[in-house]
Amino acid sequence: MARKITYQQAINEALDQEMTRDPSVIVMGEDVAGGAGAPGEEDSWGGVLGVTKGLYAKHPGRVLDTPISESGYIGAAVGAACNGMRPVAELMFIDFMGVCFDQIFNQAAKFRYMFGGKAKTPVVIRAMYGAGFRAAAQHSQCLYNIFTHIPGLKVVLPSNPYDAKGLLIQSIRDNDPVIFLEHKALYTMEGDVPEESYIVPFGEAAVVQEGDDVTIVAFGRMVNYAKDAGASLRKKGVQCEIIDPRTTSPMDFDTILESVERTGRLVIVDESHPRCSMASDVSGFIAQEAFRALKAPIQMVTAPHVPVPFAASLEDLYIPSPARIEEAVMRVKEYR
């Protein structure tokens, strides 16, 4: 039965249920169990923000603390996946992904192809992304667009607790490498989540709100900002259709196309920088496939092309806001 839990609890529950179901599922990463300085097994940290808390005691020997060496343990996770395990490796901040690009881009993503379909690599790499935590330029980026660019990787961006649990269970059962990205600001978000196990399939967008005036495509945390903007616009008589693609690879372009063919107006909300982003990706697709349907130029609401600022006032300006989404919707709505 569904009850309200947080995004963070939903992720923990998905890991717990999959570890219980399948002994080949293991969790590894920096401080995911206790880490140096933790007072004991019972009250171990469970990661920097406590997402894996409690798993160590429930699944002894299957929650592995690693050295602070991303290139080492991500490589180890990929190797374990090739040899029959289903590792879920936690990379803490997505910003640290740079030192393991070879393991991810050249190895994990390519094995199935390079070995003629004979190899599978069922590894999940979890990481936090996103700004808003006063964590400065090296701990606040989005970067999901970079992984989306690589064939052979699946990229998952849950925007709420229900999707977080179902998508993580699908990620663990999937036979390909999956990059599972969690926005730090969503960890405390509450929502209805069934106690039972369930999967949310990849490549199927959620239509969060229906409307005939303007299509909004939003990613990750931005889905919730789009909902705020949509609710405010509804009171002003503007009906937005809000689409949450949920996974950027595979990407449910069909649902977006269907919607834009009806509304003729598109706003894309993406927390990353505008160049080579999900926003420009969707924009390019719609410009090519639905040019005749468009009644106004596509609007991209993104962060600017600058590092995430440390100054609180600047960081607040950096992140797309519901007000900016609303402005963009009104621009496409009123375009003649």
Added chain:
Amino acid sequence: MSSILTVTMPKWGLSMQEGKVNLWLKEVGDTIAPGEEIVEVESEKISGAVEAAVSGTLRRQIAQPDEVLPVGALLGVIADADVSDELIDDLVTRFQAEFVPPTDDEADDGPQTQTVQVNGRQLRYLKRGEGGTPLLLIHGFGGDLNNWLFNHEALAASRAVYAIDLPGHGASTKVTGAASLDDLADAVSGFMDAVGIASADVVGHSMGGGVCLALTRRAPQKVRSLTLIASAGMGSEINGAYIDGFVAGNTRNALKPLLAQLFSDAGLVTRQLIDDMLKFKRLEGVDAALATLAGGLFPGGRQSEVLAGIAAASGKPVLVIWGENDQIIPVAHASAIPSARVVVLPAQGHMVQMESASEVNKLIGEFTS
């Protein structure tokens, strides 16, 4: 003293917090009888009509079409024709000044579902109302207690009404056991024992009607009367393509055309309705439970059991309600029980208790009183 009554935004289902006014079905000045539909409202999940609880004249339409209002907000005013405009304006002013929309927390304060263990299976149910002869609502294949969204509260005005999730459905245990109407009926019988219902007026929709018939066979003393709505067990024919497609369908695009067959107005199949159905179907064990049930109850696109004779032989009062244009179970089955009172509602589909809620509520209310 003449009465003045407010018409407010209804709360359909546990999660509804606001609704959109679609259109007024009565004009200012129209005379209204209890149970008549006054205004059409749309929630995230479904649209329906607000019914009058009293008789009178519609004096004010406060809410305008397309307006989105919280649950409990003022939609209109019904009063006797001799009530002065002044009094009515006064009431409206006072209502608007005092009305506080429910917060998220308060919205959870409504009736809550409960669970009970029956023979190792957990069953979820929702009880509304108190006293009187208990009434039991049993949903159909792939449904749950929310199928009675528009009936439950209306029927529970002066009696206890229970809606349950059958095994394999809703939030009940996803194990279905023997995949027979008898097995489901035993679960219902066990439920009645567990919550202390000696006998009840039983109301079943579709497969739930078949369960009511099986219950009459297994435990006749527990059945006071039968209301069978678009019921299974009344004949062999059933839309096998619908059953198979529903069991196999796991995407929005696969389910949408199927769910549309349930209603006479396909527009009622909203995105939210489909999403809720998908959320149910994705739960671990649901696919297997539905496939097992379908295999046992509807093998090869036929109903495996015809139990109409049991109702006739039982001597219990039977009310049969059917939608004229039912695309799932043919309306011809409505006449399977010669002694029954039969009502066929024109232009209606399989989910007749949702689409013609006020009519169905009235029929059940009169029949079981």
